Amino acid sequence: MQISGLGTPGIPPLAATPAPAKAGLDSFGDLLSEAVTKVNDIQWQADTAMMQLAAGEPIDLHQAMIAMDEASLAFDLAVQVRNRLVEAYQEVMRMQV
Amino acid sequence: MGLTSSLGISGSGLTAQRLRMEVIANNLANINTTRTEQGGPYQRQDVVFTPTTTSPFRFWLASAGVESQQPLGVQVSAIEEDESTPPRMVYDPQHPDHNEEGYVAYPNINIVTEMIDMMLARRAYEANATVIEAMKSMALKALEMGRS
Numbered sequence: 001m002q003i004s005g006l007g008t009p010g011i012p013p014l015a016a017t018p019a020p021a022k023a024g025l026d027s028f029g030d031l032l033s034e035a036v037t038k039v040n041d042i043q044w045q046a047d048t049a050m051m052q053l054a055a056g057e058p059i060d061l062h063q064a065m066i067a068m069d070e071a072s073l074a075f076d077l078a079v080q081v082r083n084r085l086v087e088a089y090q091e092v093m094r095m096q097v
Numbered sequence: 098m099g100l101t102s103s104l105g106i107s108g109s110g111l112t113a114q115r116l117r118m119e120v121i122a123n124n125l126a127n128i129n130t131t132r133t134e135q136g137g138p139y140q141r142q143d144v145v146f147t148p149t150t151t152s153p154f155r156f157w158l159a160s161a162g163v164e165s166q167q168p169l170g171v172q173v174s175a176i177e178e179d180e181s182t183p184p185r186m187v188y189d190p191q192h193p194d195h196n197e198e199g200y201v202a203y204p205n206i207n208i209v210t211e212m213i214d215m216m217l218a219r220r221a222y223e224a225n226a227t228v229i230e231a232m233k234s235m236a237l238k239a240l241e242m243g244r245s
Contacts, residue, residue: 060111060112060115062108062111062112062115062226063108063111063112066104066105066107066108066229069104069229069233070104073233073236073237073240076237076240077240080240080243080244083243083244084243
């Protein structure tokens with residue numbers, strides 16, 4: 001919540017400028033969508049590794065397996081985060097007014 | 098991104114051991130090669146490992162801007178020819194590659210040494226794979242903590 005300072009009366013307010021990208025101060029929704037994009041990227045990289053392996057390109061088998069392991073762990077983590085969020089939301093909704 | 102870099106360390110170890118295995122296979126395949134492009138017999142090749150400070154898994158580490166100087170695995174810096182032992186000379190005037198005294202120069206590859214190197218490379222590969230399993234189970238344990 002932003003509390004703007006008192007402007008000097010008589011001076012017109014500044015024209016609305018687009019807010020610059022502030023790392024770390026994005027909204028929680030942006031943070032979540034960024035995390036989901038990262039998990040998606042990791043999954044996509046694992047998929048690419050498997051396709052390269054199937055096509056016979058010079059990729060090591062263990063690199064493909066490691067990519068798949070990381071994708072699965074990242075996805076598990078994302079699912080856990082989702083569970084926590086849903087729990088927190090339900091907790092909040094249970095509060096009596 | 099601790100998990101990515103730690104899996105990357107073992108991944109680099111696996112890649113290095115696999116390359117070492119390929120060099121050993123090449124040595125064994127060329128154990129009787131008497132004629133190469135350089136003229137002499139095939140020289141035994143050996144890998145040189147050096148620690149690396151950047152992870153081979155660069156695709157998603159670059160976004161984090163990790164510029165650490167700590168060692169992050171191993172890389173094969175060179176595949177060098179082993180000049181320490183002379184070629185094995187066998188007297189065979191019938192062979193097309195014999196020199197003026199009738200001796201043929203065979204590569205300086207000892208099959209027993211190569212077999213032992215092969216076993217060592219295999220054990221090192223298994224050790225790295227075990228490390229990856231251990232790290233994976235640690236990560237899954239950590240995820241279980243969140244499960245109430």
